[in-house]
Amino acid sequence: MSMSIEQEIEALNEVFGIPGVVEISAGNGGLSRVRITSPAAEAEIYLHGAQVTAWKPEGEEEVIFVSEKSTWVDGKAIRGGIPVCFPWFRDKVDDPKAPSHGFVRTKEWELFSVAQMDEDIIVTLTTTGDDASWKWWPYEVRAALRVTVGKELRLELTAANTGDTAFTFEEALHTYYRVGDAEKVSVLGLDGITYFDNMDGNREKVQHGDVHLSTGTDNAYQYTEAALTLIDPQLKRRIEIEKKNSSSTVVWNPWAQGAAKLADLGDEEWREMTCVEGGNLRVGAVKLGPGEQHTFEVTMRVLPA
Incomplete structure (x- = not known):
């Protein structure tokens, strides 16, 4: 007999909860989430898509944007937060019917471990291919996302080839930053860089x-x-973003025209967000042979403007 959602959450809390610091609870739409409240930061991670939906370092305003119109339903993407795009980015080149940005951001991941290290809380979630995804991408893979929550927020995405066939994949951590006014922000560090x-x-x-x-x-x-x-300048802060093993950066904002076409984004919400994403895509796609693995990471911190 299968457990109810309430029983599953209670079981997860028994294994992974840390009283007063880490709690697994039912979030929006009844989806399971990990809530972190530590002296260094508050944060929220949904098992759905292994998606970080909030990070608020001590003494700072919320850093992550989530749309008020987001759907919170199994099988659909959360609009905002930090979606994990894998194993392709945007539309799948050889199959336009495949889900945009891959299949892992719309499925529930397994909560693998929770650890406390000084002021940092480290949450690791994992997922693999399954019957539903193999029709889109027929390879044996294990993905793990390690999220370190503290005064900095670090995400490490590892892909391991657990099969006997080499494959090539794209990946990105599609971070929606909450901003005061998208028309006034600027992104430094890309001068002279070629882009598509x-x-x-x-x-x-x-x-x-x-x-x-x-x-x-x-x-x-x-x-x-x-x-x-x-x-x-509006929120009087700057967000520093460091990447490792990431050769691609995406900057995205749909603006008014694009927002009007997205049912899960309010018509004016584009002003409150700007996406700056680390990843490996297009010419930076990663090839993994059997038994090989690849990890890339993104670390962010908030400083006064």
């Missing part, structure tokens, strides 16, 4: 100066592992 402009037929272009948003933007920057800074 998805708003202009993926034409190859070169970034000149800092990135300033003035219209719908969907740029995939290539061959760049440089650190990035998101300057937010």
Whole structure:
């Protein structure tokens, strides 16, 4: 006899809960989430998609944006937070019917471990391919996301080839940063970098100066592992973003025109968000042979503007 959601959450708390610091509870839509309240930060991670939906370092405002119109349903993506895009990015090139951004962001991951290290809380979630995903991507893979919550937020995504066939994949941590006004933010660290402009037929272009948003933007920057800074004059802060083993950076905002086409994003919510995403895509796609694994990570911290 299968357990109810309430029984599952109670069982997870018995194994992984840390009184007063880490609690597993029912979140929006009844979906299971890990809630962290430590002296260093507050955060929230849904098992659905292994998706971080909140991070608030001590003394700071909320860093992560989530749409008020997001759906919270098994099998559908959460709009906002930090979706895990894997094993492809955007539409699957050889199958337009496959789910956008891969299949792991719309399934429930397994809570693997929770640890406390000084002021940091480390949460690891895992998932594998299954009958539902093999029709889209017929390879044996184990993905693990290790989230370190503290004064900094670090996400480490590991893909392991557990089968006997090599495969190539794309990946991204599609971070929605909460901003005061998207028209006033700037992204530093991409000057001189070549990118593909998805708003202009993926034409190859070169970034000149800092990135300033003035219209719908969907740029995939290539061959760049440089650190990035998101300057937010409205909220009087800057967010520093470091990457490791990540050769791609995506900057995205749908603007008013794009937001109007998204049922799970309010018409004016584009102003409150800017996505700056580390990953490996297009020319940066990763090839893994049998028994091999690959880890990339993104670390973010908040500083005064």
